[in-house]
Amino acid sequence: MAVTRIDCDIHPAVGGTRTTLLPYLSDHWKEQVVSRAIDGLDLTSYPPSMPLTGRADWRPANGAKPGSDLAMVQEGAFDQLGASHAILNVLYGAQAVFDPYMAADFCKAINDWIAAEWLSRDPRLRASIVVPMQARDLAVEEIERRAVDNRFVSILVLAQGETLLGRRHFWPVYQLAEKHKLPLAIHAGSQYRQAPSSAGWPSHRYEYYFVEAQAFQAQILSLIYEGVFGKFPNLKVVLMESGVSWLPAFMWRANKTWRGVRVEVPWVEREPASIIRDNFRVTMQPFDAPGDAKSVEEIIDQIGSEKMFLFASDYPHWQFDGDDPIPPHLPKSIIEKMCVDNPLETFARLSLH
Amino acid sequence: MARHIVASTSEIPPGGNKVVDVAGRDIVVFHINGEYFALLNRCPHEGAPLEKAACVARLTSPEPGVYERSRVGEMLRCPWHGWEFDMRNGQSWFDPKRFKIRSYPVAVERGGELQKGPYVAETFPVHVEDSYVIVEV
Numbered sequence: 001m002a003v004t005r006i007d008c009d010i011h012p013a014v015g016g017t018r019t020t021l022l023p024y025l026s027d028h029w030k031e032q033v034v035s036r037a038i039d040g041l042d043l044t045s046y047p048p049s050m051p052l053t054g055r056a057d058w059r060p061a062n063g064a065k066p067g068s069d070l071a072m073v074q075e076g077a078f079d080q081l082g083a084s085h086a087i088l089n090v091l092y093g094a095q096a097v098f099d100p101y102m103a104a105d106f107c108k109a110i111n112d113w114i115a116a117e118w119l120s121r122d123p124r125l126r127a128s129i130v131v132p133m134q135a136r137d138l139a140v141e142e143i144e145r146r147a148v149d150n151r152f153v154s155i156l157v158l159a160q161g162e163t164l165l166g167r168r169h170f171w172p173v174y175q176l177a178e179k180h181k182l183p184l185a186i187h188a189g190s191q192y193r194q195a196p197s198s199a200g201w202p203s204h205r206y207e208y209y210f211v212e213a214q215a216f217q218a219q220i221l222s223l224i225y226e227g228v229f230g231k232f233p234n235l236k237v238v239l240m241e242s243g244v245s246w247l248p249a250f251m252w253r254a255n256k257t258w259r260g261v262r263v264e265v266p267w268v269e270r271e272p273a274s275i276i277r278d279n280f281r282v283t284m285q286p287f288d289a290p291g292d293a294k295s296v297e298e299i300i301d302q303i304g305s306e307k308m309f310l311f312a313s314d315y316p317h318w319q320f321d322g323d324d325p326i327p328p329h330l331p332k333s334i335i336e337k338m339c340v341d342n343p344l345e346t347f348a349r350l351s352l353h
Numbered sequence: 354m355a356r357h358i359v360a361s362t363s364e365i366p367p368g369g370n371k372v373v374d375v376a377g378r379d380i381v382v383f384h385i386n387g388e389y390f391a392l393l394n395r396c397p398h399e400g401a402p403l404e405k406a407a408c409v410a411r412l413t414s415p416e417p418g419v420y421e422r423s424r425v426g427e428m429l430r431c432p433w434h435g436w437e438f439d440m441r442n443g444q445s446w447f448d449p450k451r452f453k454i455r456s457y458p459v460a461v462e463r464g465g466e467l468q469k470g471p472y473v474a475e476t477f478p479v480h481v482e483d484s485y486v487i488v489e490v
Contacts, residue, residue, distance in 0.1 A: 266414040
């Protein structure tokens with residue numbers, strides 16, 4: 001194996017509920033998905049046919065979903081893009097359906113499928129636990145079920161859920177996350193309980209994707225201002241596919257505002273930006289920075305912590321062309337840290353051996 | 354540093370303040386919990402007049418939803434942007450070392466003592482039987 005390089009965000013695809021997941025569903029849901037033809041629960045945030053969802057050279061020739069074939073993922077993420085390890089983040093509609101019991105059984109099936117058909121077939125792979133946040137108690141049950149398996153290294157939730165993630169309702173999830181050293185991985189995507197933009201429904205696909213950053217910003221503020229990190233100081237939150245370059249202005253504004261209104265939230269005892277630097281991490285595809293070295297250097301400098309950056313390709317999503325997922329002009333010191341040290345510190349259950 | 358008599362104690366009611374010009378400086382004197390505090394009457398942020406600041410409690414919290422109030426009235430909350438300062442030393446809540454209001458030593462003395470001097474009292478007739486607020490600038 002070449003150098004150690006941990007890809008913190010790749011996407012295996014669930015082929016279908018009645019195909020891929022069927023062996024892993026409970027008897028009741030097996031019957032239901034077959035008799036009611038429940039299938040095709042792809043998140044509309046990532047419709048399989050959209051170019052962003054699968055780079056052309058990573059789409060199976062037989063028309064199957066990009067990311068659905070283990071051999072292709074191995075070839076793409078490991079051989080071509082140079083990862084030594086990779087974390088699987090499944091984006092499928094189980095996270096979005098309204099029926100909490102269906103969601104729970106589908107999430108359990110996804111995790112069982114990942115353990116049996118991915119993690120067990122390639123020791124370089126790890127995975128995030130897919131949980132039904134629609135029903136917090138069932139999400140807790142699912143985390144407890146997976147916590148014994150160290151190949152599951154984080155808890156995956158969508159950036160846009162039923163309500164903001166900082167609220168007390170979700171704290172039992174974070175208590176468990178902290179206890180088992182499972183970072184909370186917030187990935188771009190929506191349960192579509194609200195419009196994708198806080199101001200309403202956009203007309204174009206591009207807007208849907210772009211306004212995800214609003215959701216990430218709302219979640220950062222919610223987690224900080226509700227006091228999650230005072231309560232669970234060791235909880236790490238990973239922003240996945242959030243984009244990165246908007247952070248400096250956001251951090252600066254969060255600090256500025258906190259100075260004047262911190263009496264609303266006296267449990268927030270230090271500047272939000274310093275909490276962000278300690279408790280938040282970001283995956284580096286997409287990075288969304290200008291193409292010149294000076295701008296990149298400034299953005300990194302303003303974010304102010306080399307610990308925050310995590311190497312990621314976002315395979316098979318089409319974020320870049322060619323074989324190098326590392327955004328251009330990153331300082332060398334950052335590249336070394338983001339490929340090994342930072343992922344190991346963030347995903348504490350991830351052991352290389 | 355000279356000692357300036359800036360008010361008689363009865364002039365500033367509890368919870369109130371008085372703005373005085375001392376050697377060309379705009380200074381505000383607060384009367385809280387039986388003590389007097391003198392600060393430059395200007396927020397170090399954008400220059401808001403601190404005579405209009407709210408005198409609030411020092412608010413801390415051991416965990417979300419729990420509000421611990423102490424030293425009630427001894428914190429200033431700037432009228433413009435809500436920055437909080439400790440009346441006792443002028444330090445800001447969010448960055449006590451770097452952002453602070455200039456504060457001045459204050460004393461309260463009986464007129465009888467004051468008449469022995471030295472002090473500066475450009476406009477003040479000092480009566481033996483009264484108490485006065487003295488600011489060192």
